[in-house]
Amino acid sequence: MIKAKLFAITTLTFSLAVVCLAQPNATSPKGSNAPYTEGPVWTLTMIRTKTGLGDEYLKQITGTVKPVYDEEKKQNVILDYKILNGEASGPQDFNILILVEYLNWAAFDNLRDKMDPIVEKVMGTEDQRRATAVKRLDIREILATKTMREITLK
Numbered sequence: 001m002i003k004a005k006l007f008a009i010t011t012l013t014f015s016l017a018v019v020c021l022a023q024p025n026a027t028s029p030k031g032s033n034a035p036y037t038e039g040p041v042w043t044l045t046m047i048r049t050k051t052g053l054g055d056e057y058l059k060q061i062t063g064t065v066k067p068v069y070d071e072e073k074k075q076n077v078i079l080d081y082k083i084l085n086g087e088a089s090g091p092q093d094f095n096i097l098i099l100v101e102y103l104n105w106a107a108f109d110n111l112r113d114k115m116d117p118i119v120e121k122v123m124g125t126e127d128q129r130r131a132t133a134v135k136r137l138d139i140r141e142i143l144a145t146k147t148m149r150e151i152t153l154k
Contacts, residue, residue: 039150040079041102046094046143053139054085054095060139064132067122068115069100077114078102094143105149 049057061083069081084097102108123129 034154036151036153039152041105041107041147041149043100043102043145043147045098045100045145047096047098047140048088048092048094048143049096049140050138057096057136057140058083058085060132060136064123065098068119071118071122072115075114075118077107077111077118092143096140101150 047057069078072078073080079101081101082099084099086095086097088095119129120126123132
């Protein structure tokens with residue numbers, strides 16, 4: 001009788017071990033089961049310029065925004081940036097898209113501490129930056145800003 005109970009317990013334990021080992025392991029070296037791999041994080045800013053003022057806006061940001069991004073890139077605050085220019089598909093659409101690439105979500109931790117000195121160095125005091133921003137209100141509108149992770153499909 002004791003041999004039968006011992007055999008039953010051993011069989012049950014072995015069966016349970018097999019079932020547990022057959023389960024997918026969340027921490028396996030294979031990683032996530034997602035159909036993609038995660039890449040850098042991008043901030044997208046959608047801008048609509050007033051009719052005929054697209055080049056004027058681009059001239060303005062060439063002297064202000066571009067040097068800030070170049071310095072941030074030099075200091076490894078950002079990985080890269082891109083500016084796309086095109087036609088709006090309608091009156092509520094953007095015609096300029098500014099993309100800024102960050103290494104990952106952690107790059108946003110204490111980001112302002114890293115960016116403020118660069119912005120002040122390139123664009124001047126807070127009053128100077130405010131005056132520049134007010135001028136831009138006459139020629140452009142920021143429609144939206146989104147932050148998204150780049151993915152690569154497996």
